[in-house]
Amino acid sequence: MTTAKELQELQHVPVEEDVLLEVQNLKTYYPIRGGFFRRVIGNVKAVDDISFTIKKGETLGLVGESGCGKSTTGRTILRLMKPTDGKILFEGEEITSLAGSRLQKARRNFQMIFQDPYASLNPMQMVGDIISEPILNYEKRNKKELKEYVKNLLVKVGLPEEAYYKYAHEFSGGQRQRIGIARALALNPKLIIADEPVSALDVSVQSQVLNLLKDLQKDFGLTYLFIAHDLSVVKHMSDRIGVMYLGNLVEIASNKDLYSEPLHPYTQALISAIPEPNPALKKERIILQGDVPSPANPPKGCPFHTRCPMAQEICSQEKPPLKEVKPGHHVACVLY
Amino acid sequence: MVKVKTSKGEAPLLKVQDLQTGFKIDGDYYNAVEKVSFEVKPKQIVGIVGESGCGKSVMSLSVMKLLPKGAGEIRGGQILFEGKDVATLNEKQMNAIRGKDISMIFQEPMTSLNPVFTIGYQIMEVLRNHEKGLSKKEAKIKTIALLQSVGIPRADKIVDEYPHQLSGGMRQRVMIAMAIACQPKLLIADEPTTALDVTVQAQILDLLKSIQEVNDMAIILITHDLGVVAEICDEVIVMYAGKIVEQASVEELFESPKHPYTELLMNAIPKMDEDVEKLATIDGLVPSLTKMPQVGCRFANRCPKAMPECTLITPELKSVTGGHEVACLLYEESIQKEGAVVS
Numbered sequence: 023m024t025t026a027k028e029l030q031e032l033q034h035v036p037v038e039e040d041v042l043l044e045v046q047n048l049k050t051y052y053p054i055r056g057g058f059f060r061r062v063i064g065n066v067k068a069v070d071d072i073s074f075t076i077k078k079g080e081t082l083g084l085v086g087e088s089g090c091g092k093s094t095t096g097r098t099i100l101r102l103m104k105p106t107d108g109k110i111l112f113e114g115e116e117i118t119s120l121a122g123s124r125l126q127k128a129r130r131n132f133q134m135i136f137q138d139p140y141a142s143l144n145p146m147q148m149v150g151d152i153i154s155e156p157i158l159n160y161e162k163r164n165k166k167e168l169k170e171y172v173k174n175l176l177v178k179v180g181l182p183e184e185a186y187y188k189y190a191h192e193f194s195g196g197q198r199q200r201i202g203i204a205r206a207l208a209l210n211p212k213l214i215i216a217d218e219p220v221s222a223l224d225v226s227v228q229s230q231v232l233n234l235l236k237d238l239q240k241d242f243g244l245t246y247l248f249i250a251h252d253l254s255v256v257k258h259m260s261d262r263i264g265v266m267y268l269g270n271l272v273e274i275a276s277n278k279d280l281y282s283e284p285l286h287p288y289t290q291a292l293i294s295a296i297p298e299p300n301p302a303l304k305k306e307r308i309i310l311q312g313d314v315p316s317p318a319n320p321p322k323g324c325p326f327h328t329r330c331p332m333a334q335e336i337c338s339q340e341k342p343p344l345k346e347v348k349p350g351h352h353v354a355c356v357l358y
Numbered sequence: 359m360v361k362v363k364t365s366k367g368e369a370p371l372l373k374v375q376d377l378q379t380g381f382k383i384d385g386d387y388y389n390a391v392e393k394v395s396f397e398v399k400p401k402q403i404v405g406i407v408g409e410s411g412c413g414k415s416v417m418s419l420s421v422m423k424l425l426p427k428g429a430g431e432i433r434g435g436q437i438l439f440e441g442k443d444v445a446t447l448n449e450k451q452m453n454a455i456r457g458k459d460i461s462m463i464f465q466e467p468m469t470s471l472n473p474v475f476t477i478g479y480q481i482m483e484v485l486r487n488h489e490k491g492l493s494k495k496e497a498k499i500k501t502i503a504l505l506q507s508v509g510i511p512r513a514d515k516i517v518d519e520y521p522h523q524l525s526g527g528m529r530q531r532v533m534i535a536m537a538i539a540c541q542p543k544l545l546i547a548d549e550p551t552t553a554l555d556v557t558v559q560a561q562i563l564d565l566l567k568s569i570q571e572v573n574d575m576a577i578i579l580i581t582h583d584l585g586v587v588a589e590i591c592d593e594v595i596v597m598y599a600g601k602i603v604e605q606a607s608v609e610e611l612f613e614s615p616k617h618p619y620t621e622l623l624m625n626a627i628p629k630m631d632e633d634v635e636k637l638a639t640i641d642g643l644v645p646s647l648t649k650m651p652q653v654g655c656r657f658a659n660r661c662p663k664a665m666p667e668c669t670l671i672t673p674e675l676k677s678v679t680g681g682h683e684v685a686c687l688l689y690e691e692s693i694q695k696e697g698a699v700v701s
Contacts, residue, residue, distance in 0.1 A: 087555035088526075194643050224409040225582065229626040229637035236635075251555065258628035258637070281630065295560035297585030299627060301608045309564055310557045312511075313525045 041114075042213060042245050043076040043099065048108035050091075050098045054318060066318045068094040070269035070325075071108070073344070076213070081239070081246040083260030083277075085253055085292070089314055091269040092249045096215045099247065100134055101125060112213070130160055133206035137218035139198035143190040149176075149201055150186035156208045172208070178241075179204045180234060196227035203234065207242065215247045220255060232258060253296050257281060262350075265289045268325035269317055271344060275351040285353040288326045324356070332357065369441075370397035371543055371576050372421070372460075376435035379413075379420045381647060387433060388647040390416040392600040394435075395675075398544065403570060403577045405591035405608070407584060407623070411644040413600040414580045418546045420445075421578075422462055423452050439544070458488045461537040465549035467529035471521040477532050478517030481505075484539045504535045508565060527558035534565065541573055548580045563590055584624060588612055596620045599644050599656040602675055606682040616684040618663045655687065663688060 051065035069091040076082045084092045097103045099110055101117060110118050117128050133156075136142035143152060153172045157163060163171075173183045179200040190198055199219060206214055216235065220228040232255065238244060250256050256263055257277060264274040265286065273286040284290045291308040310329045315321055321328050327337035336356055344354040377394045380387035391413045398404050406414050419425050420432050423444065437444040439460065444452070464470045472480060481504060482497040492500075498517065505513035508531040521529055530550060537545055547566065551559040567590050570577055579591060587594055587608065594611045596604040596619065604617040615621045625638035642660045650656065654669035661668065668687055675685040 087557060225584075225623060225626045226409060226640035229628075230639040232628070233636055233639060253556065254628045254630050257630065258634075291557060293630075295556045296630060297559070297563070297583065297589040298630065299584040299588050299612065299624065300629075300631075301588040301612050303631070307560060307564075309560050313527055313558070314555075 040077055041075050042078045042112070043247075044109075044111040045075070045095075045099065046073050046109040046111070048072050048095070048098060048110065049106040050094050050103055051106040064318055065106075067269050067320060068317055069098060069105075070320070072266070072269075072271040073108075074264055074271060074274060076245055076247060078212075078245055079239075079243060080261040081248050081259055083256035083263040084247065084249045084266060085251065085256050085263060086266035087251060087292075087314055089268075089317060090266040091317070092251075092266050093217050095266070096134070096217050096247060096249050100132055100215060101129065126159075130209050131211050132213040132215065133209065133211040135199075135202050135206050135214060135216040135219045138222055139195050139202055140190075140222075142202055143198055145190050147189070148186070149188050149190065149193075152190070152201065153205045153208050156205060160209065172204075175204045175207060178238070179207070180230075194227070195223050196230055199223065199227075199231050200234065203231075203238070207238065210242070211244075213245045213247065215249070217249045218251065219248075221250065221252065228255070235259065253293060265292065268314060268320055270325050270341075270354065272326065272355070273351075273353045274344070275353075279348070279351050283351075285347065285351065285358060286326075286355050287330050287332050287357075291331075324354075368399050370438075371400045371402075371440060372398040372578075373438040374417075374421070374435070375438065377417065377420060377432070377437060378434035379416050379425065379430060380433045381430050382428070383648060387431070388650065389433065390430075390600050390647060391420065392650075394597075394600075394602055396595055396602065396605065398576050398578060400543070400576055401570070401574050402593060403567075403579060403591045405579045405581060405587040405594045406597060407581060407587055407594065408597035409582065409623075409644055411599075411646075412597040414597055415548055416600075417597075418462070418548055418578060418580055422456060422460060422546065423447070424462075454488075457484050457537075457542070458540045459542055460544045460546065461540070461542045462546040462548065463530070463533045463537045463550050465552050467526065467533045467553070468521065470533060471529060473521055476518050476520055477505075477524075478502075481517075481532070481536050481539055484536055488540045500539075501535075504539055505532070508532075508535045508538075508569075509561070510535070526554055527561060530554060530558075530562055531565065534562075534569070538569055538573060538575070542575060544576045544578065545570075546578045546580070549582070550579070551586060552581070552583070559586075566590065584627060596623070599650060601656060602683075602685065603657065604682075604684045604686075605675070610679075610682050616678060616682065616689060617657075617686050618661050618688075619657050622662075655685075 048069055049071055050069040051067050053062040054064040054066060056063045084095060086092050094103065098105050105118055109116055112128065120128055150172055153175060154168055173186055176183060176185050181197060181200050220231050223231060239246060248256060248259050260277050262276050263280045264271050267288050273289045284293050291310050294308045312329050315328055323338040323340055324342055327333040342354045342356050344352045346352050347358045375395050377391055378389050379391040380389045394417060408414050421437055432445050478498060478501050481501045485497045485500055486492050501517055502513045505516060510516055510528060510531055551562050554562060581587060591608050594606060594608050595602055598619050604620050615624055622638050622640050628637060640660050653672060655673050658664045658668040671687060673685040673687050675683050677683045678689050
């Protein structure tokens with residue numbers, strides 16, 4: 023028997039305005055050049071055919087190990103990289119082929135928070151100028167008004183107003199990340215892509231920044247694409263989570279489903295590998311053999327078959343497509 | 359996982375007594391490690407946790423006597439390794455111990471391996487330094503066996519390759535092979551898995567644990583990840599601003615953390631098995647070396663449970679229940695009435 027709620031979920035087709043971002047069959051390859059005249063002799067398939075949507079107001083987490091293409095996905099959505107193939111639709115408008123002033127106009131709606139708060143702030147600029155710059159790129163503002171606005175923003179991200187007149191080196195890592203967040207918020211964007219925003223921070227500071235990001239989401243009605251390698255952090259932040267492996271999206275599901283019932287063998291191994299801060303909870307660990315293969319020369323078939331404890335013969339021949347096996351739970355594996 | 363329990367009476371392998379390590383800043387010495395005492399028993403895995411700037415690494419570098427020359431110096435206390443005070447040894451005597459009896463692995467395997475020498479050469483160097491009379495051929499055979507023991511595939515080929523040809527996890531395995539080449543009694547691992555991915559981290563932790571069991575080695579594991587500590591350590595030391603604030607067995611510490619700092623650290627990490635809307639935070643920062651409070655608890659200005667006395671009385675590390683030690687005034691009365699040192 024289907025309950026009313028399940029029925030509703032089954033019938034729920036995302037309406038145009040419900041979806042903020044839609045990524046369709048996105049591919050981003052980096053060319054490898056070599057030989058005579060530095061011709062393209064191969065491609066690093068950083069992102070290889072992935073599709074997903076992000077609804078307004080939700081947080082989609084992207085997890086995976088280094089080199090799996092999660093950062094490239096984020097950068098391609100921001101159009102910091104040119105996609106090799108596929109479409110990116112932002113509020114129904116295709117942004118894949120935009121260029122010049124139209125791209126700049128579209129970019130106003132999405133901003134990024136970077137991993138390294140030390141490298142992503144200009145050391146020669148006053149904090150106030152760092153945050154004002156994105157605004158001045160788009161509009162002329164009264165100087166006094168702008169200053170007031172920026173100071174307000176600083177207070178919102180938990181910094182004192184005086185921070186306006188200081189330089190990046192005068193702040194600690196956590197405070198610098200707050201400056202980066204204020205800069206991302208300056209244009210009142212609809213989508214924020216946070217690429218490993220807390221991985222360079224100590225746990226005590228990490229929790230401050232995570233709490234801040236959650237509060238701001240409520241206050242500003244933000245939508246996040248949250249990229250991280252730390253599964254417990256992603257779980258804490260996200261409504262839905264996508265798991266990437268070697269440029270492919272292998273599983274995507276709601277936060278609850280993914281952790282209570284991971285389907286893909288890679289997701290299972292990833293979750294079991296997290297060291298649990300509780301010695302009383304001894305669990306059976308799945309320890310994967312070997313390393314992630316090079317994305318310049320990915321294995322044929324399922325990208326994970328070389329390390330998969332459940333690999334069958336078919337896995338090395340065909341790449342399984344991402345299928346919906348339960349409402350809202352998609353997985354790319356022949357087992358399902 | 360079976361925990362190796364060591365009997366209480368066993369003589370410690372390493373005994374650090376009132377260690378003080380200072381750094382020279384503008385002509386004055388400031389102590390990054392302030393009167394730290396602890397013991398490591400044979401075959402024990404001791405975890406040291408704390409935020410960056412807590413003195414974890416400085417303490418381990420003091421034990422290895424690898425402090426930057428001219429800037430850092432051991433200013434007091436003893437480091438007794440098998441009863442011998444390492445702190446007083448000269449460079450030559452120390453070289454005989456380093457790599458043989460005590461060895462160390464670091465966080466970033468790429469920067470600790472020499473990029474211009476083959477992997478085999480670098481491991482053979484350790485072997486031939488400590489085992490005089492070992493021929494090149496024998497050393498190479500031994501090196502290949504070592505690489506195999508740390509789970510490196512194609513070990514006979516990898517010996518002739520260079521560090522840049524390996525992945526991060528493989529490089530860390532090479533570092534481990536080098537560190538255990540002479541079967542040391544103590545391995546100091548400074549954030550050995552921080553730069554690695556979580557599935558590779560699981561492999562490396564597994565490897566460390568099995569080597570520890572096979573070689574009967576003790577490990578000091580320095581990390582900021584409480585998950586890693588819970589996974590493989592027997593005993594945990596929590597450091598804050600150059601001092602030990604709490605020490606207990608791993609079960610005891612996670613079961614009932616006593617110091618407010620330890621409690622906050624544990625509640626600040628998102629857990630897999632529970633959902634919380636707000637994570638615990640610790641306001642402020644670890645005080646810098648030059649601004650370290652000389653009197654009172656060093657955590658007082660960030661502590662949610664701070665009392666007026668906390669800035670006046672320096673808490674001493676004292677035992678609360680068998681083996682569980684904590685340095686906090688909150689537990690002072692339950693230990694002894696007049697115990698506090700009033701400065």
